Amino acid sequence: MTQPARHAAMLSISNSGSNLAAAAEKQQPAQHLHTQSQSSQGLRVPSNRKTIYDRHLNRSRNAELSRASFAFLFAEMVTYAQRRVTGIQDLEKRLNEQGYPLGLRLLDLLFYRTMSSSTSSSLSSSSTSASPPNRPLRILPLLHLIHGPLWRLLFNRPADALEHSVSPETPNEYMITDNDPLVNTYISVPKEMSMLNCAAFVAGIIEGVCDGCGFEAKVTAHNQPTEMWPGRTIFLLRFGESVMEREKVLERAGVK
């Protein structure tokens, strides 16, 4: 995993490097706990001695979560992130950092579930029903992974649009559109903060997924309301130089 380290180095202005380290640290105790759950020292174990780590990962596959409880949880997350922030950008950065570790972990769950499901998935164009899908190597399969399976895992429906920047100066920019982001359903941003979009949290998840795949990227959420969709949000993905260079090499090599 050299990629996230490079990503952290490039983001010298933000401290998402520490964030990443924290995520790595969190994963360590998680495995630690798994082995420890039998001995149950310092860990609360339910009476039937089954912890969350004993459950099968596919158990919650089709389980649904109460929308209201998520709304209240997310409202508290926003309120928490709002403490001692210096401005809207700072707030969005904090929300992004809350989502980032989630994206890193979701990626593994997503691959695991896509692999174990017998039905042929639309994970990547190269995957056939027999062989397990590969990790995306090129940008487009990655974007399809985010637009389709990731969105379905998170929101139970695919995203609404996937576009490439038309400007020749920014070939590294891609846009994913969500007409009505679930996280913003009950949120009305006050007028003095009209630039804020709380879907920065989702942008953080996307960023985590991109980084987890080895595509170093910056993802931001922007408001783009229309008459029909007042909450329309565009997630702007900016891939790093190294990713674009590799993309060119892979294109020449004919890798799909």
Add this chain to the structure above:
Amino acid sequence: MSVFSLIIINKAGGLVYQREFQPGLRKLSTNDYLVLAGTFHGVHAITRSITPKLPLPVTAPATTPTTSTPNAVSPSATSTPAPSTVTHSFPNPGIPATGLETMETDKFRLTCFQTLTGTKFLLFTDPTMTNIDVIMKKIYELYADFVMKNPFYQLEMPVRCESFDRNLTGWLRGRA
């Protein structure tokens, strides 16, 4: 058949929301709306406190099967037991006094709904309008969704939630 306007009063009697949906009532100044909210809050509290309490025997089950009008229940309930063991209850046992619920003129009807937490919704409608409780329930639901789940809303403060406005107008327009 029209909903003229909605007022929301917080538990301290302050006006937190005022919105007109259809013309039909004369407009008041902002200050007058504040006075209206405060006055209504006071009158509501008075009407609640003057609700008579009916004497009831302690031994009698709290949930009497007869849910008819309290006037019909009270004489039969009070006459038989000894007065020393009598306690008091509101006309409907188990339900505290609600206070002023509707007020009617020949041009409009004012319906008040108080939530369990003390927030009051005042709805001004056409006097011929029916099913106001359905509208009230939906307004309460929208309030719970788009105001209470909004992280930028501060409790007891004026409601400035764009999505609440949008969904409220959208739903009322869909009904009309």
